[in-house]
Amino acid sequence: MSKIRVMDETLANKIAAGEVVEKCSSIVKELTENSIDAGAKVVMIHLQEGGIKGISVIDDGSGMDNEDALLAFQRHATSKLYKDDDLFFIDTLGFRGEALPSIASVSHVILKTSTGNVGTYLEIEGGKLKTNESADARKGTIIEIDHLFYNTPARLKYLKSEQSELASCVSFLEKFALAHPEVSFTLTNDNRTLLKTSGSNNLHKTIHEIYGLQISSKMIEVKNSNDDFDCYGYICKPEILKSNRNHMIVIVNGRVIKNYEILKAINDAYYTYKPDTKYPVVVLKIETDPTLIDVNIHPTKQDIKINKMRELYELITTTIKDALYQNLLIPNAVERMSNLNPIKQDIINTVIKEQEETYEKDEKIQATFDFVKAEESQEENITYNSEIKELKLYPVGLAHGTYIIAENENGIYLIDQHAAQERVNYERNMKHLKEKKVTTTELLFPITIELSNSEFEKLKEQKEILQEMGFKLEEFGLNTYIIKSHPTWLLEGKEEESIRKIIDLILGGLDGFDRVKFNESIAITLACKMSIKANMHISHTAQEELLNELCQCDNPYNCPHGRPTIIKFSIYDLERMFKRAMN
Ligand code: ZN
Numbered sequence: 311m312s313k314i315r316v317m318d319e320t321l322a323n324k325i326a327a328g329e330v331v332e333k334c335s336s337i338v339k340e341l342t343e344n345s346i347d348a349g350a351k352v353v354m355i356h357l358q359e360g361g362i363k364g365i366s367v368i369d370d371g372s373g374m375d376n377e378d379a380l381l382a383f384q385r386h387a388t389s390k391l392y393k394d395d396d397l398f399f400i401d402t403l404g405f406r407g408e409a410l411p412s413i414a415s416v417s418h419v420i421l422k423t424s425t426g427n428v429g430t431y432l433e434i435e436g437g438k439l440k441t442n443e444s445a446d447a448r449k450g451t452i453i454e455i456d457h458l459f460y461n462t463p464a465r466l467k468y469l470k471s472e473q474s475e476l477a478s479c480v481s482f483l484e485k486f487a488l489a490h491p492e493v494s495f496t497l498t499n500d501n502r503t504l505l506k507t508s509g510s511n512n513l514h515k516t517i518h519e520i521y522g523l524q525i526s527s528k529m530i531e532v533k534n535s536n537d538d539f540d541c542y543g544y545i546c547k548p549e550i551l552k553s554n555r556n557h558m559i560v561i562v563n564g565r566v567i568k569n570y571e572i573l574k575a576i577n578d579a580y581y582t583y584k585p586d587t588k589y590p591v592v593v594l595k596i597e598t599d600p601t602l603i604d605v606n607i608h609p610t611k612q613d614i615k616i617n618k619m620r621e622l623y624e625l626i627t628t629t630i631k632d633a634l635y636q637n638l639l640i641p642n643a644v645e646r647m648s649n650l651n652p653i654k655q656d657i658i659n660t661v662i663k664e665q666e667e668t669y670e671k672d673e674k675i676q677a678t679f680d681f682v683k684a685e686e687s688q689e690e691n692i693t694y695n696s697e698i699k700e701l702k703l704y705p706v707g708l709a710h711g712t713y714i715i716a717e718n719e720n721g722i723y724l725i726d727q728h729a730a731q732e733r734v735n736y737e738r739n740m741k742h743l744k745e746k747k748v749t750t751t752e753l754l755f756p757i758t759i760e761l762s763n764s765e766f767e768k769l770k771e772q773k774e775i776l777q778e779m780g781f782k783l784e785e786f787g788l789n790t791y792i793i794k795s796h797p798t799w800l801l802e803g804k805e806e807e808s809i810r811k812i813i814d815l816i817l818g819g820l821d822g823f824d825r826v827k828f829n830e831s832i833a834i835t836l837a838c839k840m841s842i843k844a845n846m847h848i849s850h851t852a853q854e855e856l857l858n859e860l861c862q863c864d865n866p867y868n869c870p871h872g873r874p875t876i877i878k879f880s881i882y883d884l885e886r887m888f889k890r891a892m893n
């Protein structure tokens with residue numbers, strides 16, 4: 311009985327319309343998805359010159375009999391979909407069974423396949439069947455594609471450089487392998503292995519196999535659910551941030567998807583744990599009822615729309631925030647010095663260049679310390695910092711009027727004095743802003759604030775925000791307010807500046823006032839203003855005080871902008887660097 315059904319003409323045309331083999335990676339995607347659909351446990355992809363010269367995919371899936379093999383290359387034949395409605399409730403992987411005939415029409419294809427009985431050998435050139443013979447009975451499918459676009463030279467021009475085609479294949483397969491940790495993938499280019507996963511069905515192990523120890527050792531497991539969604543995966547500690555969103559991988563019901571709102575939820579959860587321009591490494595699997603998903607956007611774009619996005623947003627942000635809070639650690643100086651494996655870095659850089667405009671180029675972290683990176687193996691570079699929340703730092707001195715040098719029994723620390731005080735002030739401000747009862751201070755000399763006409767009107771509507779905070783203000787002539795008292799916690803001598811900042815934030819807010827976000831931005835902005843700057847020589851006692859306050863913070867390790875406050879050199883790091891310890 312044939313597994314492949316001939317599908318309805320309209321649907322075929324619908325899909326075919328958008329059907330373009332844009333890149334070598336679209337072919338790799340099609341073929342590997344077919345392998346997964348065939349139940350393969352081992353999939354090997356071999357590229358030549360990034361796929362431009364040749365692509366072959368070998369799997370141990372169920373294979374096809376002769377009839378199905380022939381049908382697979384006929385337009386409008388697919389086993390994956392056969393009803394128009396299915397387009398909107400897709401839970402099998404592929405809905406592009408159409409792609410195989412398209413690919414075959416512009417290349418030279420060899421297919422060897424067997425269900426375990428008699429095998430089939432097909433050769434197709436420019437869509438025409440050249441050979442149909444029996445072959446050996448190895449179960450599974452081998453498909454080889456070369457001479458891509460040989461008969462449509464115009465299309466050939468659309469392929470990018472070898473490096474770029476390769477980069478997009480690697481990028482696709484990394485994500486695909488993470489979505490399928492139960493399958494072993496191997497990817498080679500010109501016989502060089504670029505990716506190999508074991509098919510252990512262990513997501514953390516798969517992350518390790520793809521990204522290496524430096525990243526996998528910094529991943530925190532997360533797991534949570536609500537009525538509609540289950541989420542599971544790994545998120546990185548803030549020490550290994552990237553300059554682009556490429557490593558935020560979201561898998562919904564087994565499919566790698568791109569969804570701006572989900573990426574935003576992940577990014578928001580890292581708020582104050584990282585700078586706005588850096589992005590985490592995250593692999594997040596979300597399971598939900600397929601009826602909550604709309605695949606009404608172009609299928610090849612991998613984009614979907616989620617109903618109940620609010621609930622999902624809540625689930626993602628609380629899950630990640632909790633996990634980060636539970637795993638606060640000081641960034642270790644030595645780990646920051648090491649870079650990714652250079653081959654991979656090249657490839658990643660190319661992907662980034664090719665990708666969306668907003669994504670910045672990956673940059674290496676703290677490359678100045680390259681003296682360690684070459685000689686040590688990655689294995690040796692992990693040292694877990696365990697002094698969570700029992701942190702104690704004793705100042706030794708101040709360098710450049712900017713960095714406090716401190717020590718304790720575990721090692722030496724460098725503390726950025728501005729960032730540290732910013733964190734202290736930020737947490738203090740947040741506490742004050744949440745207080746129900748505000749203590750206020752009368753101003754001996756009231757402050758007048760002059761505004762433009764429209765600003766004046768806007769502030770009039772939102773006056774209560776200021777009043778609730780503890781400001782007493784009155785209208786005072788044309789477009790002017792007079793401030794008579796302010797909350798006591800504002801920094802003495804900076805009252806006027808602080809008030810202006812707060813009013814700016816109110817006026818700058820879009821429609822819909824968000825109390826939580828507003829408080830956050832006030833706390834951060836004022837914290838920065840209140841804190842000692844770099845190049846200010848503070849006394850030993852002041853250093854001591856600052857470090858004590860910092861150690862008592864909920865998160866002493868980042869300033870509210872997400873920059874690190876503390877960098878650590880453990881005793882072990884020091885011994886290794888000075889060659890006192892030989893391993
Ligand atoms: Zn600052």
Ligand code: ZN
Nearest residue numbers: 732869870871
């Ligand atoms: Zn900062």
